[in-house]
Amino acid sequence: MEEELKYLRLLSEQFPNISAVTTEIINLEAIMELPKATEHFISDLHGEFEAVSHVLRNGSGNVKEKINEVFSERLNTEQINQLATIIYYPERKVASIIETLSSKEEREEFYHYTILALVELGQFVVSKYTRSKVRKAMNPDMSYIMEELLFKDSILSNKEPYYHNIIQNVINLEAADLLIISLSELIQDLIVDHLHVLGDIYDRGPAPDKILNLLMEKKSLDIQWGNHDVLWMGAASGSKVAIANVLRICARYDNLEVIEDSYGISLRPLASFAERVYSKNNSKAFQPKLDDEMTHFPEEDKQLA
Structure with missing residues (x-):
């Protein structure tokens, strides 16, 4: 009996009388009779806002x-x-x-x-x-x-x-x-009615931050984080290994704008360090992977590498 009273006291905080409880039960029973609403699954967003x-x-x-x-x-x-x-x-x-x-x-x-x-x-x-x-x-x-x-x-x-x-x-x-x-x-x-997001939200795409802002406007959703999402979380938490990996991927796929423009982090000190330390090294192995439609001056490719 004491166990039941514990739960009844908790219930009374939201529903102070029998009428309130009855109304809530009727509402919930009625909602259960409504047609099932549509659920939507979306996966592998990869920053493509x-x-x-x-x-x-x-x-x-x-x-x-x-x-x-x-x-x-x-x-x-x-x-x-x-x-x-x-x-x-x-x-x-x-x-x-x-x-x-x-x-x-x-x-x-x-x-x-x-x-x-x-x-x-x-x-x-x-x-x-x-x-x-x-x-x-x-x-x-x-x-x-x-x-x-x-x-x-x-x-x-x-x-x-x-x-x-x-x-x-x-x-x-x-x-x-x-x-x-x-x-x-x-x-x-x-x-x-409900959105299921299956990672990755982050990866090579140019605007994962905009996707997150868009998802924050949704009233009912759940997210299963992908490996790239976890990597960015690690970088945001200060992991040096994760930060280095995020920078490597963004530079490799010519996507440094998301770091500089979206998050306001200047990469000029890093570029200056690389030019000073690795200027004599052959950077062909580190050339970025560019789409055929993308055009860069050789000096830009060198900076990305």
């Missing part, structure tokens, strides 16, 4: 798949691709489309159609989640409007003018871009 960013924006193809499920009977391939690109890169794509539209009527029609399409797709995507979870993922500046549109009651047709006026007022107040961006980012975030 642009590629990783694109994969996360499109949910490894899940965004296009959901668009096809919702709109395959109503939109052609070109329209589906345009909507997908708006979701991947809303700010850039919307700006490029608006530039091609000469009249105010055309721009308003584009905004109205795009918002309606994103709302319909968003309703399909958020159906796997509780309203509370969806609300937490929304842009706070647009949360009220997005919640009204995404959770509108399709049965009550007498509220259609209300929803139409919301969208029209957003357009009139020049907030359509922000709403489209907010809806697109919400779809990006919720299209994949």
Whole structure:
């Protein structure tokens, strides 16, 4: 009995009465009945930020798949691709489309159609989640409007003018871009519920630091560190062997910018030391491995070596 009381006292700190416990049990039981959300596995990132960013924006193809499920009977391939690109890169794509539209009527029609399409797709995507979870993922500046549109009651047709006026007022107040961006980012975030990252994040690629910053924005993920990740952790912790190995790999693959530009560590003292001590040695064995597209002056290659 005393053992049970110990746990009940701990439970009472979060749920002070029977009503609170009952409500939590009901909520958890209801969540368990929701459809299983999508999990995404991504591996061997190797510092390639642009590629990783694109994969996360499109949910490894899940965004296009959901668009096809919702709109395959109503939109052609070109329209589906345009909507997908708006979701991947809303700010850039919307700006490029608006530039091609000469009249105010055309721009308003584009905004109205795009918002309606994103709302319909968003309703399909958020159906796997509780309203509370969806609300937490929304842009706070647009949360009220997005919640009204995404959770509108399709049965009550007498509220259609209300929803139409919301969208029209957003357009009139020049907030359509922000709403489209907010809806697109919400779809990006919720299209994949949990992200599994299988190292390496670090290696030869130019921007592992940007990948880490991107992953820190994700609300639900786990990481299995790779050997290169552990090497960089060792270097950051002060291991001289790890530091030397990181410098060797970065120099070998012409990737010293990540050390100098991303982390602000000057390598000039190291280069000066190498020129002074090893200037008479043949450095051919230490020449960097360069892509065919990369061009360097001989003196640059010598410094890298």
